[in-house]
Amino acid sequence: MSFNLSRQQFLQMFAVMQSINLINSYTAEGAAPGLAVCNKNILTDQFALLIRLLSETPLMPNLKSMPPGSTAPILINPFAEGGYLPHSGPGFVVNPETSDLNIEENALYGAMEAHINTAFTNLIRRVNMSANQITASGSAFSHFGIERSPYSPLSERVKLVFGCDKDDVAMIEVTLPHVFVFDEKAANKLIHIIRNFIGQTMIDNDFSSCTLVYDDVSKINGVHVRQTHEKTLEQKLMECPIWATW
Structure with a gap:
């Protein structure tokens, strides 16, 4: 049976998938490879719209080509009031003095170029409008996980599992950026950021719908x-x- 995403779940899933796309652009060795995505149990029309909107994500440069002090957003909250890009959020802050990825959970987005800021703002608004047209209001996802077989090659797709309080899950298969495989410290921080977003937006949704x-x-x-x-x-x-x- 196909999983029918609520508006809140659609926006949560978009934000997570966009985050993975952005991380791929920032951290790829050379040109960022395309990430294979496979729908496992989401309604076909919702998944198709999700992929189309993800393809409109502004093309971001590799961290190595960005000037010192630049901020590269990791996960952009599409629930922001008015559809505006938040003033701050999780991001990479370029620091050429270290080879480690400098990940901050509250980086300032004001350091981004104006045209990129505008592009993200416009996309957030389109995503919200599209979600209103193809979904209904409902519960939000409460947890997120990544399932990978310990015996499968590192290049194989993994399952992204979005769970609900009622044990229903929505699943997508995707090839992860290499940083998730080869940099355990950074991968743990990035997964922490995604899970924090899922949990916080679920609580915000419970407050707004009075369903605690x-x-x-x-x-x-x-x-x-x-x-x-x-x-x-x-x-x-x-x-x-x-x-x-x-």
């Missing part, structure tokens, strides 16, 4: 019974402490 609730399955007289409880913000944050890092 959770299901609990308990056993009463030998019968499994599903009960719904109000979930406090503290409980929500404690499920995944990473979400509490604003």
Whole structure:
């Protein structure tokens, strides 16, 4: 059965896929290779629109060709009010004095050239308009993971798994940029950034829709019974402490 993305889920998935695309451009050895993408269980028309919008992402240069102090955004939040590019967010900050990737979770985007800033802003607005036309409002993804077989070649596609509180998952297969495979320290930071985004946008969605609730399955007289409880913000944050890092 195909996974029907809600508006919130569509925007979350777009942001994550765009992030992977940007990371590929920044960190590739030489010209950035194309990343193969395969739909596993998302509605065909939603997936096709997602790929078309991703293809409109501004072409970004390699970090090695950028001047010192430049900021390269890693993950751009499409939920930003008015569709404007946020003033800051996770990004690479170019530092020629070190060979390590300089990843900051709150880099200033004001250092980007004006035409690139405008291009991202326009794309954010198009993505939101498109999401309104092809999706309905609903729950957001609550967690994200990468599944890779330990026996498969490093060049093979991996599964990106977007999960919900009800155990439903949406999956896409993609070839990851080489940095995820060959730089464990950077890969862990980048995955942390993606998971933090998924968790934070889920909490924001719960606030806006007033649905801070959770299901609990308990056993009463030998019968499994599903009960719904109000979930406090503290409980929500404690499920995944990473979400509490604003």
